[in-house]
Amino acid sequence: MTESRNPDRLIRAWLDLMPSEAPDRVVSDVLQATETTPQLRALPRLGHWRFPMNRITLIAGVAILAILIGGGLLLSAFRGPSVGNPTLAPTVTPAAVVTPAPTGGPIPAPLQGRWMGSHRDFVSPDAGTSLFLSASSYSMHQSNDNTSARVRGDASSEGSNLHVTAAVGDGCGRLTEGVYGWSLSSSGRVLSITLDHDPCSVRTRNIPGTYWLMACRDPGTDCLGDLDSGTYESQYIRPLLPDGATWSPRFAGVTYTVPDGWANFSDWPGVLGLTTSTDFAKTTPSNVQPLTQLSVFTHATPLTKACSADPVAVTPSSLAAAFTDLDKVKGLTVGATSSLSIGGHQAAFADLTFDAAGAGACGNEISFLKGGGDTLSIGVGARQRLYLVDVGEAGFVAIWLRTPNGTSFDQVVAPAATIAESMSFK
Numbered sequence: 001m002t003e004s005r006n007p008d009r010l011i012r013a014w015l016d017l018m019p020s021e022a023p024d025r026v027v028s029d030v031l032q033a034t035e036t037t038p039q040l041r042a043l044p045r046l047g048h049w050r051f052p053m054n055r056i057t058l059i060a061g062v063a064i065l066a067i068l069i070g071g072g073l074l075l076s077a078f079r080g081p082s083v084g085n086p087t088l089a090p091t092v093t094p095a096a097v098v099t100p101a102p103t104g105g106p107i108p109a110p111l112q113g114r115w116m117g118s119h120r121d122f123v124s125p126d127a128g129t130s131l132f133l134s135a136s137s138y139s140m141h142q143s144n145d146n147t148s149a150r151v152r153g154d155a156s157s158e159g160s161n162l163h164v165t166a167a168v169g170d171g172c173g174r175l176t177e178g179v180y181g182w183s184l185s186s187s188g189r190v191l192s193i194t195l196d197h198d199p200c201s202v203r204t205r206n207i208p209g210t211y212w213l214m215a216c217r218d219p220g221t222d223c224l225g226d227l228d229s230g231t232y233e234s235q236y237i238r239p240l241l242p243d244g245a246t247w248s249p250r251f252a253g254v255t256y257t258v259p260d261g262w263a264n265f266s267d268w269p270g271v272l273g274l275t276t277s278t279d280f281a282k283t284t285p286s287n288v289q290p291l292t293q294l295s296v297f298t299h300a301t302p303l304t305k306a307c308s309a310d311p312v313a314v315t316p317s318s319l320a321a322a323f324t325d326l327d328k329v330k331g332l333t334v335g336a337t338s339s340l341s342i343g344g345h346q347a348a349f350a351d352l353t354f355d356a357a358g359a360g361a362c363g364n365e366i367s368f369l370k371g372g373g374d375t376l377s378i379g380v381g382a383r384q385r386l387y388l389v390d391v392g393e394a395g396f397v398a399i400w401l402r403t404p405n406g407t408s409f410d411q412v413v414a415p416a417a418t419i420a421e422s423m424s425f426k
Helices: 007-016 024-036 055-079 201-206 319-327 356-362 406-421
Strands: 113-117 129-133 137-142 151-158 161-164 178-184 190-197 209-213 225-227 230-233 254-258 262-267 271-276 293-297 301-304 332-334 338-342 345-354 365-371 374-379 383-390 396-402
Touching: 151 201, 254 271, 254 406, 293 406, 301 319, 319 332, 319 345, 319 383, 338 406, 345 365, 345 374, 356 365, 365 396, 374 396, 383 406, 396 406
Parallel strands: none
Antiparallel strands: 113 129, 113 209, 129 137, 137 151, 151 161, 161 178, 178 190, 190 209, 225 262, 230 254, 262 271, 271 293, 293 396, 301 365, 332 345, 338 345, 345 383, 365 374, 383 396
16 A cells, blocks of 8 residues: 555556567558548558557657647647537538618608609609608609619718618619718708719719608698799609600609799699698698699690580680680680790780679589699689690690689789799700
8 A cells, every 4th residue: 555656667567568569460450440441531552561569669659649638738728629520510500691780870850751853864764753761771762653662771870971871773782881961951841962972883873962852741742842942843744745645754844933932732744733831831631732823734725615514625726716715614704815935835824703693504613724634613703814835746734823812812923923934844
């Protein structure tokens, strides 16, 4: 029990008991197993050879093995845990690629909503566009198709800069960020976007520009609502489209200039409607027609038998003939006709009143004109102004000022005339 436990002495004693060479059979079996076992890569075949297993060689091997094991343990303490044999490593599922959001915070509330814009190259020829901004995204559409985004992506705001990336539509990939400057008019109705920098040419051609807030009462149309003073373009009306031709949206079919205090309450393929801001404030989503209107109608034709159940439209040969036909409508009084030019086209206008006694059995209201798919009428006590513009192959365009009574007519006829006479068509 008191014998020394010196490990060197024990190892030497153990080695003294071993043979000086390994048996030939053992060496041969080991070599054969080595040659027939599949390896990671092919190595040159070695002939049978004998390894003299003497004691000195074995001692050196044990020492080297001890050094390697010790060194490996020491290195592992510094390098962390081993990844193991590559052929036995567990399968690692790649993490989902995370697209970084644009730099900045949410889009400011005054910018959130739909904005109407001019033509862009990703929509049909001549069509306008709309830009929709939410707190964290943007999308661009053809003006008459708000359900299908042509370009969309993430968006954020940093100061007066708008940061955007795109998920679809621009061909530049989600990781490509563009930066644009933005500014609002004092009323918050006009948005201007300018290019700062963006490697994506599709966006640089389509995002910058002027946009007008869509603030229509009617959820089925994209009109502008209250307007700042200035010049505006329509989105849908086609005043020069021949009757019966297939309609498609046309940006700036009608261009017009308004003073302060006016609003755009409708924009349709055959009708564009303006009104005073006072009357626009009285409209609702369920009652979008204001009492005061300055409206544009395509394909205007006078009616005969205006108070019958089936009014008959006539196609006059000239402006003079059109007003002559109107003067034949029972109960309608047509004032003096004045000639002028509107948008480079020959035009004429006259003021209208209603003679209830002369209308006879027609009642308290008579219809006198069809245009844009609508019927224009006048009632007892009303005064109206009617412009007819000869636009050639497309016939006549009507510009109609309607007010609820004579007093309101006197108040708006002068600014309404200025707006009407500022119009141009294409």
